[in-house]
Amino acid sequence: MQLNKEKTVSILQTSGEPMSLNQERSNDDNSTVLFLSELFDELFPICRSITGAGLRQSLELFGRHMPLCIEKVPSGTAVFDWTVPPEWVFQRARLTGPDGTVLADSEVSNLHVVNYSVPVDIRCTLDELKPHLHSIPELPHAIPYVTSYYKRDWGFCLPYETVQHLPEGSYHAIIDSDFIDGCVDIGSCVLPGESTAEVLLSTYLCHPSLANNELSGPLVLLGLYQRLALWPRRRFTYRFVINPETIGSLCYLHLHGRDLQATMVAGLVLTCLGGPSQKLSYKFSRRNNSLLDRTVRYLHQHSSIPLELRPFEPAGGSDERQYCSPGFNLPVGQMARTVYGHYPGYHNSLDTKEFMDVSSILRSVNELEDLLQTIELVGPFRNLYPYGEPQLGKRDLYPNLNGPSTRVNSADEYVDNRAQLTRIMNILSYSDGDSTLLDIADRCHCDVMKLQPIIEKLEKNGLIVHDYPRRVVQ
Amino acid sequence: MQLNKEKTVSILQTSGEPMSLNQERSNDDNSTVLFLSELFDELFPICRSITGAGLRQSLELFGRHMPLCIEKVPSGTAVFDWTVPPEWVFQRARLTGPDGTVLADSEVSNLHVVNYSVPVDIRCTLDELKPHLHSIPELPHAIPYVTSYYKRDWGFCLPYETVQHLPEGSYHAIIDSDFIDGCVDIGSCVLPGESTAEVLLSTYLCHPSLANNELSGPLVLLGLYQRLALWPRRRFTYRFVINPETIGSLCYLHLHGRDLQATMVAGLVLTCLGGPSQKLSYKFSRRNNSLLDRTVRYLHQHSSIPLELRPFEPAGGSDERQYCSPGFNLPVGQMARTVYGHYPGYHNSLDTKEFMDVSSILRSVNELEDLLQTIELVGPFRNLYPYGEPQLGKRDLYPNLNGPSTRVNSADEYVDNRAQLTRIMNILSYSDGDSTLLDIADRCHCDVMKLQPIIEKLEKNGLIVHDYPRRVVQ
Amino acid sequence: MQLNKEKTVSILQTSGEPMSLNQERSNDDNSTVLFLSELFDELFPICRSITGAGLRQSLELFGRHMPLCIEKVPSGTAVFDWTVPPEWVFQRARLTGPDGTVLADSEVSNLHVVNYSVPVDIRCTLDELKPHLHSIPELPHAIPYVTSYYKRDWGFCLPYETVQHLPEGSYHAIIDSDFIDGCVDIGSCVLPGESTAEVLLSTYLCHPSLANNELSGPLVLLGLYQRLALWPRRRFTYRFVINPETIGSLCYLHLHGRDLQATMVAGLVLTCLGGPSQKLSYKFSRRNNSLLDRTVRYLHQHSSIPLELRPFEPAGGSDERQYCSPGFNLPVGQMARTVYGHYPGYHNSLDTKEFMDVSSILRSVNELEDLLQTIELVGPFRNLYPYGEPQLGKRDLYPNLNGPSTRVNSADEYVDNRAQLTRIMNILSYSDGDSTLLDIADRCHCDVMKLQPIIEKLEKNGLIVHDYPRRVVQ
16 A cells, blocks of 8 residues: 555645645655744644634634635533633743742743633742642653643642742732633634535544644544545545534534434544654544444455554543534544553653644645545445346446357456456445445455455446445434 | 341330340340241241231231231132132041051141141051052151142141051041132231332242241341331332232232332242251242342352352242242242251151251341342442532532642542542443442442442432433333 | 165156056165166266256156156246346257368257357358367366356367367358247256145256256155155155256246245255265355254254255355345355366366265265254254243152152153153253254263253143244244
């Protein structure tokens, strides 16, 4: 399976400078990596949260390269069991020690302030301050990432080596923030396909300066958007969603959950898709046997894409927790590479561009494009001539003369013809709306991608159709 | 798992002297054993049959300790493929030898007469007598228990050592019995629960002086009645039935079969629950995957209660044969300890109080109470907030501040919190009306009873409900 | 299991001389083999094709021994995706070499001409001739069997040893044939049974002088017809079909496909049932769990009939490809002995009577009769007294006296009675319309044929009925 795609990418954008994954249409990946790297550098310093200016600015940067439509859900809206919080307006936070040393400054790192901190401007003793300080003893140099979205609180995050040696005395904590009636912003766009049946690709954008567990997801999403836009055909419609984690997917389900239930055939939450891990890591959907679950299981068995598998579990993860909640139970899995919680830099200042590595982003784009190309192929298909065998001879798909050496030039050609005929007959026999092409490939003892040219030939001859519309309606 | 319950038992009775399982509210089981022992001694000598005075007298003795309602089905009533037989009125039976020796006398043992014998008063030769004599060559000292309910016959049961040495000569067989229009009596009572969904506990009372294979069942049933009456809550309604075997359960199904089909979630026939076996022995219901079947399988796997498993089979057993007949196919298993047919004293005079051992009755009560407490817990439950995750933070079930050392005092506390959160999230995700709490416990890698406090917390917060009413209606 | 049936066979015929499988009602198989051998000799020389006089003459010969009804589908009829071809009228074909030697003559072997050849009368060079010559290099002495039904072509089939040494020069190819508006002929007959639910036995008749892969199928079909006609009862109705391969079964489905969907419980395509293989070879139906599939799997597990199993596959085989096409998906398997493609003589002049061996035809008849007798028995049956156990005592199926040595004369008799009771109770409990008698036999740990006398006793007592009508309707 080829990882370095030799492709030119069209430029699709809503505003700003024309850019593309392969701006100079080169035959290597250098320009793509450069493009992703520059976009990363613009995004990384922005102080994002689940609402507010940082989120909007970040969505605007992605909107330059894909036609994002922005939907807004106002503060105070009841969203299932939740309420959309007020918007957090943050200017600056600074903590000064007894001797005037600046211990934490959001201008230095926006991780220093607890995200969604209430405004404060107080002087206090070390003991009064301590409940508001956060650090990681096991990682003494790291600044942790802490949030308090739904309970009013404030705090500073510092390296443990700093916290450990703080002297007694008077500290000055100043956080210049505010809460206003605002909204949650969600960006999305659609690449239409031959069918209205949809594949959802969803990722989040709400953490401040973090790399693998923040920017890797939207960057891979953008890469996939640009790749899929170039496909000569898309059987499915593809929906791309970027939203703040949890509250964002809840809002999206609030707006579109019923539609997704009606149209979605597969979904994937993209998270932590950079870092040093050599294998993609798939978390199954709650259904555990969705089209995507079965395809990933197949690819794993056949080693087509290096993959690790994780069972569905509802207690950890990302927005698939909302998509897979039992009322919706959508067929949404989650794809990661260097998984949250499994690397030291998770949710702290060690999660940097160097750790993430832009080239691993490109690799994720390549492998996920391969996965989606397989999804396009798995069907199920439906035989339009199900009563008796269709007459293949009149379509030049079957030898008209039936004899020992019919129209073949060698034993090899005979074996090839025989294999092709076996594949044709199996596809026709099992294109009954139940069997996927994965099942049929197993019956033919061949890789599913080997069936692609036959599928296209049978489609062209009007013998089979992709059966997704009927499946989605059920 | 604790076997010695430290409980006080309320006194529920319809008549007679106040009695209870733990009359003196002692902290040990001595008074319970004493109570059961005294009740046994009252019941044992009574000459019971499937109809008549012995059955009624026995039901009356149980009725002193549980509020039995008595239903009567008259002789001659068509009950499915059967007809309720006339009532057997038995006074006395005696067999005298040629030399005047009394060889068998129902005053000595009521096993000496074939149950349901027609009246006779004849003198006959040994050869004429022999077809009417029953004994067990393998157990020369035992008097067998023989019945002929539906074909008019008569006979005497004697030890083989007696039969073997009978001299030629004239014998005098006298059986003072009669058949009258009467009825089959069935005793039952109900402990109502939060739901009308029912658990049936059924046992039989129709054998004369036998211990393990007669009195053990009703004694355990009584013990369970008194225990369950004390439970602070019962999710299910519990129905207790005492009837003569086979014809009694057929009559009960005749009267209430349709209701049981509508309301029953689990059922258990109690038989042979005393004796020396260390393990309870469960015979699966014909369904093989009822709530009770799955719970027992789970407890067996997790060794929570010492249990042996027997597959369902229709050719041997007790009233589950009727409850599980294919037209009803009720979810009724059978529980025994020292199983019928697997001990020498089965259906003969060796089945005594000493063999049965009253303390093994108490042990059965304890273990079955544990089983029923598990049944109460297995659900399935239903998540009332199935769209997206419910917001646990506002209910203090989830940390509001999301950071590395949030509100924990130690690594152990973190692990505990993490495990608790995993359990909460799994219960919410899989409380979809399909998964039982046994399945969820397996997902959480913990014993199902560990989920009890979380279930109660989630019920209190209005997040889940026990889903049995919907299940029963389907 | 007995292979040499000692039976007399009734004589059922539509015309001609009275004949039968066991004409002289002898106690051995000699006369059967003689009968089959003589019929073979009449059939073998006929130049058959998928249409025309050879097919009609062959059907007429079978019609002398079974009451075949002939249906005709005219040339030009649209049959699903196919069109019935014009009828091929063939007189003679001859190929003469440069020196006047006759290289191929249809009077010598009707395999010499490509079946459905257009008329030709030309002189040509060796190079011009070569595309019209067919041979098998691996079998230099064999004449291959070649057809071109749906594309107009012509050709000669010769041993490779002849083709190899052909000299340059002028050849004379003459084929006297014609195409006329005619029809496809299909022969069928029915043996009615207690139910209208049907078992289909289908075979083909369209190859010219070939033995195992042509005449073995119809000969076995005839043998089975004569055997089944003698059965004292048939629970199912049996339908026997002889048609030209592929187009014939397509035509039959065109005429009767909907009816077959409504009434068929099992079907079998008969092909290649002679030859040296010791085992029958079963190809499963596309359903893979039809009544017949399950029965064959059972017989294979229990080694009742020597059997090899082949999975269903749609690319090779016979008319089951049409019957099992996904729109019909009929429960049709295929039975062979020495399987097509697995012996050197397949589709060439080495497939002779000597290779086929008439006694192997008789063996196939015997074993298939055993299989069909099992099919008759597997049910499912339905208990007519499903509420509670039926009272067996009043029907003398259960001991009325319940005691230690009740009415038995020995321990062996007790065990026999116990086993019989177990079988009765299991049949009653599981005759619920879902379980087959194969499942019940497994529960009883006995061979299914051991249940036959009990089934008949329970049917006679009105306790159970064969449940096929309800099953077929669903």
